[in-house]
Amino acid sequence: MALKIILTSAASWLLVGCTTPAPPPTGTGTAPTGPTTGVCNAQGxxxxVGKTAGASVVEEARQRSGSYMARVLRPGQMVTMEFNAQRLNLDIDSASVIQRVRCG
Known part of the structure; x- marks a missing residue:
């Protein structure tokens, strides 16, 4: 009986982990500001590249790329490998200088 409860509980938690969070509601100030198409274009x-990855540079890069979100990737940092067409990735070096800009 205890094994059945444990397996049912584990299955429930796995299903919860597979759900996608809802986007932030509009008007709360948590959504990105500025023009976005949602689809990343790294050319923008x-x-x-060559600038320090401060908040203003990261946000401007996100806006110019049309991405919904941006993430800064440090050397040796573990990251998820799923492709997200709405995300801009900024690869930086140990001095926080942006080395590469790419989508995903």
Missing amino acids: AQFA
Whole structure:
């Protein structure tokens, strides 16, 4: 009986982990600002290569690429490998200088 409860509970938690979170509601200030198409175009963010990855540079790169979100990837950092067409990736070096801009 205890094994059945444990297996049912484990299956429930696995299903919860597979759900997709809802996008943030509009008007709360949590959604990205500025023009976005949602689909990333890394060409628009190429200006950022060689600049320090500060908040304003990252946000401007996100806006210029049309991406919904951006993430800064540090050397040796573990990251998820799923492709997301709405995400801009900024690869930086140990001094926080942007080395590469790509979508995914």
